[in-house]
Amino acid sequence: MGILGGAMTVARFRVEGQQPEEGWRDKYRAQLQDLAFKEPPVEQGLEEVEGWVEVHNLLDTTFEDFNRWLYQDVALFALRVDKKRLPAKLFKATLDKKCEAWAAEREVERCPGSVRAELKDSLQAAWLARTLPSVGVTEAAWNIPEGYCILHSLSEGMADRFRKRFYRTFGMTLVPWSPLEYVQGDPGRIDALVACAPSPVQLGGTDVRLSQGRS
């Protein structure tokens, strides 16, 4: 489910910033390519790796073919975020065993902290090398002439991440959508709505006669 198919669940942003008048297609493509997803080395650590990918296949990161990501003036792209995770309890249990073995081999009661740290680093590196990352892909559509962008996620964390990368990529700011933008062009109306105090919500009060409702 996403922008290309199924039900859409989207956060909307207004795009603020100067757009290039000429050659914007080539410029945006180069900018997407600059911060496209780069396959991390096998020994990737626990850090997250992110970058732009094409929406049709998360392994396509070149943006070479405009027909694959630019539909007239609507740009479709996705943010891929990879993160490796280790099973914490199993990792700790294995590390404890390794420490016990180290101490037994040397006939000492326990291994010092510095040794434990070394064993932890080497175990973590070995496990990370054979662990596949979890992969998250969040689609976005940027309607360039209309100046809005929609993100297929309502997560605030994802929105923050996306906004930062969008700014780094295009030098433009994504402003979170406010319903007051629906009356944009009528400043008096916006001011009047902002000035409205909340209406009394205790609509029924204690004398509400629930028997009048339908169930």
Added chain:
Amino acid sequence: MSAEDGLPVLPHLASEFYTWLWWSSETRGSHFSLAPPVGDIDLWVDARLAFRNPDDTKLTAVMTGDNPGATLEAKAALAGGKVLQELRLGLRRDDREYQFTLKGPAMHLQGLKLPQVVDQGGAELVFERMHLYDEAVFVVQGLFRQFSEVRTTEAWSDDVLPALHDWVLGVDEEA
């Protein structure tokens, strides 16, 4: 306030808009005549209403199923002082039908089901889906404009709030 700060998001305004949509759809028989160029549409409460307490963001009551807007529990939630946080709506404009949830203070569109117009993939599909998304937003904008016209005049306190009160109490049904 600079353009990059954006306009404020007012939680009470969204809740009042959702309540107004629910009440209006029931009292108008689902029919809305919106200012041009939106025109006539049909709008109804679909399969979900979710409430919160006014001073909290967590949901405290959720009604689902067929026509939850007509249930005793839904109006009782309003009567008890809860406010709407999410509202699932059905929308028809000409022969195109949508379902979507308006969610939270920012009125995000959640679970927007678009009418199926194009079967094939490729560019046509993208154009069609973006066009239909724009149409759904366009209609919500028309609805919000109509709401804001009422909300910012004395008609809100003189006419709408008393009528809402009677509707919650079932006064019309009693008569």
